[in-house]
Amino acid sequence: xxxxxxxxxxxxxxxxxxxxxxxxxxxGALEIIDGKAKVIADLYCDGLGACLGECPVGAxxxxxxxxxxxxxxxxxxxxxxxxxxxxxxxxxASGGCPSARLQTFGSPAAETASDPCGCxxxxxxxxxxxxxxxxxPVQIMLVPPTAPFLKGADLLVLADxxxxxxxxxHENFLKGKAVMMGCPKFDDAQHYxxxxxxxxxxxxxxxxTSVVMEVPCCSALPxxxxxxxxxxxxxxxxxxxxxxxxxxxxxxxxxxxx
Numbered sequence: 001x002x003x004x005x006x007x008x009x010x011x012x013x014x015x016x017x018x019x020x021x022x023x024x025x026x027x028g029a030l031e032i033i034d035g036k037a038k039v040i041a042d043l044y045c046d047g048l049g050a051c052l053g054e055c056p057v058g059a060x061x062x063x064x065x066x067x068x069x070x071x072x073x074x075x076x077x078x079x080x081x082x083x084x085x086x087x088x089x090x091x092x093a094s095g096g097c098p099s100a101r102l103q104t105f106g107s108p109a110a111e112t113a114s115d116p117c118g119c120x121x122x123x124x125x126x127x128x129x130x131x132x133x134x135x136x137p138v139q140i141m142l143v144p145p146t147a148p149f150l151k152g153a154d155l156l157v158l159a160d161x162x163x164x165x166x167x168x169x170h171e172n173f174l175k176g177k178a179v180m181m182g183c184p185k186f187d188d189a190q191h192y193x194x195x196x197x198x199x200x201x202x203x204x205x206x207x208x209t210s211v212v213m214e215v216p217c218c219s220a221l222p223x224x225x226x227x228x229x230x231x232x233x234x235x236x237x238x239x240x241x242x243x244x245x246x247x248x249x250x251x252x253x254x255x256x257x258x
Contacts (some may be wrong), residue, residue: 001068001069002035002066002067002068002069003066003067003069004065004066004067005047005063005064005065005067005069005070006047006062006064006067007039007045007047007063007064007067008029008030008039008045008047008049008051008052008060008061008062008063009060009061009062009063009065010036010037010038010039010059010060011059011060011061012034012036012059014057014058014059015036016056016059017032017035017037017054017204018037018057018141018142019032019037020054020055020056020141020142020144021037021051021054021055021060022037023144023146023147024050024051024053024054024144024145024146025045025051026050027044027045027046027075027078027079028044028075028078028079028082029041029045029046029075030051037055037059037060041068042067042068043068043069043070043071043074043075044071044074044075044078044210045067046070047062047070049062051170051193052222053133053191053194053198054144054145054195054236055151056141056188056191057211088170094194096204101136101137102116102135102137102144102147102148102149103135103136104134104135104148104149105133105135105136106133112209115203117252125164130170131170131207132170132171132175132176133150133179134149134172134177134178135147135178135179137193138179138180138181138190139180139181139182139185140157140163140180140181140182140195141182141187141188143180143195144204145195145198145199145201145203146202146203147178147203149178150178150199150203150205151203151204152203152204152206153177153178153203153205153206153207154176154177154178154205154206154207154208154209155174155177155178155179155180155199155205155207155208156174156177156178156179156180156208156209157179157180157181157207157208157209157210157211157221157222157225158173158179158180158182158212159179159181159182159183159184159211159212159218159221160181160182160183161183161213161215161218162181162211162212162213162243163181164176165213165243165244165245165246165247166211166243166247166249167247169211173209176208182221183216184217184219184220184221184223184224185217185218185220189220189224192224192228193224193227193228193231194228194231195228196224196225196227196228196229196231196232197228197229197231197232199228199232200228200229200232200234200236201232201233201234205236206236206237207236207237207238207239208229208236208237208238208239209238209239209240209241210222210223210225210238210239210240210241210255211241211243212240212241212242212243213242213243213244213245214242214243214244214245214250215245222238222240222255223226225238226238226255236255238254238255239252239253239254239255240252240253240254240255
């Protein structure tokens with residue numbers, strides 16, 4: 001039965017197919033089809049707009065129009081079907097966008113140990129050069145607040161330039177942490193604030209470490225994180241680290257939410 005109600009509308013000209021909106025739709029109503037986000041059927045969309053804040057280009061909005069009534073039973077059937085069809089391998093958050101495909105990695109040592117041949121042929125220097133990265137993606141813009149690797153994590157928030165300047169990043173900061181990185185000068189600060197608020201609310205983050213460069217524009221990143229935390233109403237222990245342009249740790253301090 002069709003009724004006049006609120007429902008999501010997607011501007012296909014604006015949509016770039018990044019897929020950030022897909023995991024934020026708890027009803028499974030959104031999919032990437034032919035490189036664009038689409039509502040697969042009106043009856044799956046509740047019209048509440050949980051996906052709106054995830055679109056980096058503003059392609060989603062709520063409109064009021066004639067549409068099939070929201071069908072909760074149909075949603076449950078759809079979610080059950082998707083769960084059954086989902087591959088056991090790493091889930092893909094964006095459908096068609098490889099840069100936003102959610103992946104979780106085991107440690108290189110553990111992966112090599114599971115392969116006797118690989119273990120036997122492992123060079124002695126490998127341990128010192130292992131990547132501590134545990135997941136993908138890492139860009140703040142691409143990581144959805146519901147990403148499984150954020151659940152109960154110690155979160156590392158990096159300014160983009162830090163990995164280039166600080167040579168021991170993996171060993172001293174990244175190991176054992178989920179990481180998100182971005183540039184406070186060029187990226188959308190308000191969008192980041194809202195995303196960090198959602199992460200603080202939904203993910204059970206245990207701690208946050210913000211690592212930025214000594215240059216003035218970088219100082220905005222921990223402010224963004226603290227504003228997101230304040231918006232969420234959740235207090236999380238946070239440390240701020242400042243790195244020099246020559247790769248030295250200049251300062252480490254505990255900070256409070258704004």
